[in-house]
């Protein structure tokens with residue numbers, strides 16, 4: 001019950017509906033138990049003595065009870081539906097809000113499918129149980145209690161005799177649930193695997209087809225599919241065994257009642273009406289016990305789902321704004337970025353070397369900082385830390401002289417626009433993709449940003465221009481076109497700091513140069529970080545930082561770096577091998593420096 005205590009905040013505010021749902025069902029059940037009493041009156045007081053005077057009144061009473069019972073059932077359904085759905089909506093919203101504030105480090109290890117099932121299947125289980133399952137479980141208890149009390153009022157000895165069967169019935173139902181529960185769990189795991197297979201197959205369709213791995217994928221899917229089938233067969237076999245056993249036990253109690261009760265009617269110590277009434281009551285008590293297994297299953301499933309949701313909701317939000325955080329005045333921000341002896345190791349990677357060690361940088365407002373380095377050398381880490389995707393382990397990063405940890409998070413991130421290495425486009429129109437994060441942008445602003453990013457011309461060639469809908473991963477667009485849309489999106493924000501993380505790699509040289517020319521115009525007075533593997537992207541930078549294994553190994557301007565032996569010059573020589581003039585002049589310069 002700890003789980004439901006943990007979830008109390010989500011359903012307790014609708015306690016009126018909870019009460020309505022439980023009381024509605026309990027009242028409907030209690031009214032149902034009046035029927036056998038009416039039967040008894042009908043037989044003992046009217047049919048047997050042949051006195052039909054009260055028949056109309058009895059019939060009207062029965063109709064009244066039917067109407068009242070229907071009303072109570074409506075109250076149960078209405079309140080249960082409201083309670084379950086309102087609880088589920090709150091839970092869904094809160095979980096989604098939590099996903100928005102969880103830090104990047106959480107997503108480093110999170111699995112998409114798992115998170116999706118928490119927000120869908122787990123919440124659905126809770127909706128069912130809190131809305132209806134809980135009331136039904138309580139109701140089974142009420143029914144046994146009220147039913148046997150009424151039976152005892154008619155004949156306590158026969159009641160005791162039939163009562164013996166109830167624990168056996170409950171025992172079998174609970175045992176069945178315990179056996180079947182792991183099968184249900186396996187079915188859920190199997191469904192999860194199938195979903196992941198389908199999801200990955202569709203997402204990775206290009207890789208699958210280009211490595212011709214369709215057969216391998218089919219084999220993987222077939223084994224998952226067969227596993228799913230086998231689990232369902234196990235479930236069906238379990239049910240097939242359960243129903244006859246439970247029916248046998250339930251009917252045994254009725255047989256016992258009819259046998260002993262029949263003898264009592266014959267020897268005159270019990271009326272016929274009482275026996276018929278007892279029989280009807282017993283039938284009503286036994287029916288929900290059949291479904292006790294289901295009800296317990298519903299409870300355990302929603303409890304497990306609740307645990308998984310609470311686990312998500314209790315995840316620590318390690319990156320957040322302090323209460324007294326400084327909110328930047330956007331118009332006053334200059335974009336002066338400083339890294340002061342910054343070291344950083346990724347959370348949960350304590351065994352790995354630091355991704356950044358003693359990193360210093362002073363990027364004056366409006367300057368262009370270039371970053372070069374081998375793969376895994378720490379370039380992206382530098383910019384991730386500026387965004388506060390993670391907090392530095394040592395040292396400090398400052399924006400306009402203020403430690404970024406003292407700034408309100410949203411206010412900090414509003415100053416920075418990033419074009420990531422991997423372009424992510426939403427499955428909506430190009431217009432909305434460019435205007436993402438800038439909802440009040442006019443069409444003119446969007447077109448202007450697209451022109452600066454050299455995207456306007458190709459967008460106009462598309463069938464619906466800016467209103468063309470693109471797929472989740474920008475299906476139908478080339479890598480370079482996707483990058484240009486992502487650049488337009490960042491430029492539209494007119495940020496104080498622009499970060500291009502290897503985001504022109506898919507562009508041809510000519511387009512890249514055209515974008516750089518536009519950037520110079522649009523980024524004048526703003527600070528730009530360019531991470532690139534191409535010297536052509538970096539040569540205009542005010543300062544180029546060369547990283548190796550998290551340390552700065554070279555820094556300076558292009559003209560200085562091509563004169564020093566090191567990674568920058570090696571990269572330059574490789575990329576300009578077909579332009580020996582440039583290389584010669586660099587070597588001459590170096591000879592002069594050395595000489």
Ligand SMILES: Nc1ncnc2c1ncn2[C@@H]1O[C@H](COP(=O)(O)OP(=O)(O)OP(=O)(O)O)[C@@H](O)[C@H]1O
Pocket residue numbers: 108346349355373374375376377378379380381382421
């Ligand atoms: N989310 C993460 N969790 C753990 N380690 C990470 C994470 N991201 C990067 N690393 C590690 O940190 C180091 C620096 O990575 P980073 O992404 O900054 O390199 P990079 O220079 O940008 O490389 P590339 O040019 O390949 O993008 C690498 O050793 C990498 O494995």
